[in-house]
Amino acid sequence: MSDLSAFPITRRWPPRKPDAIQLYSLPTPNGVKIGIALEEMGLDYDAHRVKFSRNDQTSPEFLSLNPNNKIPAILDPHGPNGRPLALFESGAILIYLAEKSGQFLPSANRYEVLQWLMFQMGGLGPMVGQLGFFHAFAGKEIEDPRPKERYRAETARLLKVLDTALEGRAWIAGDYSIADMAIGPWLRGLRDFYKVGDITGLAECHNVEKYIDRFLARPAVQRGLLVPAA
Ligand SMILES: N[C@@H](CCC(=O)N[C@@H](CS)C(=O)NCC(=O)O)C(=O)O
Incomplete structure (x- = not known):
């Protein structure tokens, strides 16, 4: 089982499925891109809601993963070379997921x-x-x-x-x-x-x-x- 405890974001949003891609998001136009991609690609994920109503996106835990305080962001326990990968910017995440799954970017x-x-x-x-x-x-x-x-x-x-x-x-x-x-x-x-x-x-x-x-x-x-x- 993956150990993501070195990533401060997991203290505020503990992984329920530590081997799955951790998604930090909200169903906004930028946020849903990644939920849609994960569903289209059939990748296992663990989605955590970042509530703007309580300014979650400016919390130290969220900023530790995305210093730009915007959703969506992901943490993949099984990134390149078998190491965890933290990533923000929805376009970069879409490219990463397409390359990881070998789908939708021929x-x-x-x-x-x-x-x-x-x-x-x-x-x-x-x-x-x-x-x-x-x-x-x-x-x-x-x-x-x-x-x-x-x-x-x-x-x-x-x-x-x-x-x-x-x-x-x-x-x-x-x-x-x-x-x-x-x-x-x-x-x-x-x-x-x-x-x-x-x-x-x-x-x-x-x-x-x-x-x-x-x-x-x-x-x-x-x-x-x-x-x-x-
Ligand atoms: N270029 C970024 C934009 C992300 C973005 O603007 N996210 C908005 C929601 S759609 C957000 O997190 N806003 C919170 C804030 O600005 O505090 C991306 O595509 O990931």
């Missing part, structure tokens, strides 16, 4: 998958997140229209890019991949959580609309969206 189109993964990490996610802040959360009190308009226009542009790229294909890089596991949750967030579809032209992006439904219909996605359980 060598034939590896760089195309990584290209669309980076498109989500550097573009879609940050833009939708900022637009959501200015549209639905504290930022909506700000009277100056420019911040919201900047993120609205950029999100609308990114949706069109996706819509064009999805013409004639079910998934963004051909076969279903970790890029879809990153993009799907943010499109769902755009439509259902931040509710900015109407101001970003989602209804005109028919390929994107169908893509969201196709993604959400996958059984592993439905399970992953609930990880970690409340």
Whole structure:
């Protein structure tokens, strides 16, 4: 049995399955990417809920694993060379899990998958997140229209890019991949959580609309969206 006691994070969130991948997360668009990936790949995991309501993400135990105080993060007791691996940043975690399981990052189109993964990490996610802040959360009190308009226009542009790229294909890089596991949750967030579809032209992006439904219909996605359980 693995001994993870050298990792301070295990004092606040003790492993229930010490040989499984430890996931520290919350079902946000970035968090569910990893629950979905673990479910799609059939990897054994032990999910721990990091509660923002009590600022778990800034606790010394969480910061010992991710000094950037953001979910998701993982601790794999059986990392490279048989040693434990601690990892944060959802894009890096998706690449690691794909390589560990040998799934969803095929060598034939590896760089195309990584290209669309980076498109989500550097573009879609940050833009939708900022637009959501200015549209639905504290930022909506700000009277100056420019911040919201900047993120609205950029999100609308990114949706069109996706819509064009999805013409004639079910998934963004051909076969279903970790890029879809990153993009799907943010499109769902755009439509259902931040509710900015109407101001970003989602209804005109028919390929994107169908893509969201196709993604959400996958059984592993439905399970992953609930990880970690409340
Ligand atoms: N680039 C990071 C972003 C992670 C991120 O922004 N996580 C948010 C939830 S979606 C978070 O932990 N926020 C808590 C905070 O900022 O205190 C990743 O993809 O892992």
